Amino acid sequence: MTEGRTKPEDMGRGVLYPELMATKITLNRHEPSEPLARFVENYWIVAWDLRGKASHESKTLSHPSVHLVFEEPHPAVYGIVRGAFARRISGRGHVLGVKFRPGGFRPFLGRPVADLVDQVVPAAELFSEGVLATQDAILGTDDEAEMTAYAEKFLLARLPEPDPVVDEVAAMVARITEDPGLVRVDEVAAQLDISVRRLQRLFAEYVGASPKWVLRRARLHEAAQRADQGTHVDWAALAADLGYSDQAHLTRDFTAAVGVPPGTYLKS
Structure with missing residues (x-):
């Protein structure tokens, strides 16, 4: 995992209280490969180490994008959250998220994305059980290049026709x-x-x-x-x-x- 903290100004629009967040997490973004760039905006990886410290609740104002997130206890698909999105972190860990371009998840979903608004759906309900193996691989390594490669492999195997x-x-x-x-x-x-x-x-x-x-x-x-x-x-x-x-x-x-x-x- 990349060492050091992310600068507040690099947190990106929508992350609330970025000065405080920069003391709690590391956030890195990675570009998708060319075949996936029509659907995926970026991969984001958040890591934290709060061992011996109080837990922290992060808050964001989400963008008009769907996210596939590999996290404990199971991977999930997050539809657009119309309010503020909050997540509490503790101990040590990391997650990888796939941020789809606005509209980019529709070809994977096969139905109106409005069905997912304010919903958190277990990824296994929308994808095959292979998503669980990908989850284990991503959370089982600290190497961000490996994490991204596992996510890419999973999505490329399910690449829809261009829309x-x-x-x-x-x-x-x-x-x-x-x-x-x-x-x-x-x-x-x-x-x-x-x-x-x-x-x-x-x-x-x-x-x-x-x-x-x-x-x-x-x-x-x-x-x-x-x-x-x-x-x-x-x-x-x-x-x-x-x-x-x-x-x-x-x-x-x-x-x-x-x-x-x-x-x-x-x-x-």
Whole structure:
């Protein structure tokens, strides 16, 4: 396992309290091979050693992606989590996650990804029992290259036919998440030159969350990242920049997702 800690700024958008997390875990990401790159965004490996220390609860605001996670007690598929996702770690261990591109899990699943929203499904229910052997291999080594190779072998053996809609949907999600000026679903549909109804159907089928949710989550990621910079935040100005009607609207959204108001989160 790679030594050292991950820098807070390298935790990535969506990881809450990154300064604290950087004292608890190591996080590394690895690129997929070319055949899988159409479906998989990256492999992420989290390792920790809290032996003799208190357990820790990590929290994230998830992205519009499905994850296949090799972890104790069994591997699982995580659909999009619309609230904050929390996981408690203790002792010593590691997990490997496969982060699928937005829409990238649909060809593996064979049905609408909306079926998995807020669900954690044992991977053996969606894949063959071979997933358990892969789990044992991944958790049985500390070598990250070996872990990634085992995950690659598992997915390559189940590689679906290319689906051009995956690229289309991934580009749509990228447009939403990279442009903070987009705040309404009808604006997104107009920019993409498709109807609102078709946009909503594609997201239900391939992403698993509505375009409105993806828009809102992108704004909350931006708000949390501003707070994580540790400097004064003009919340009223930020609310306006992110398309909220007022600061109170941003505060309600942030509190509902994170669990505390943005000002309290900043002070943490």
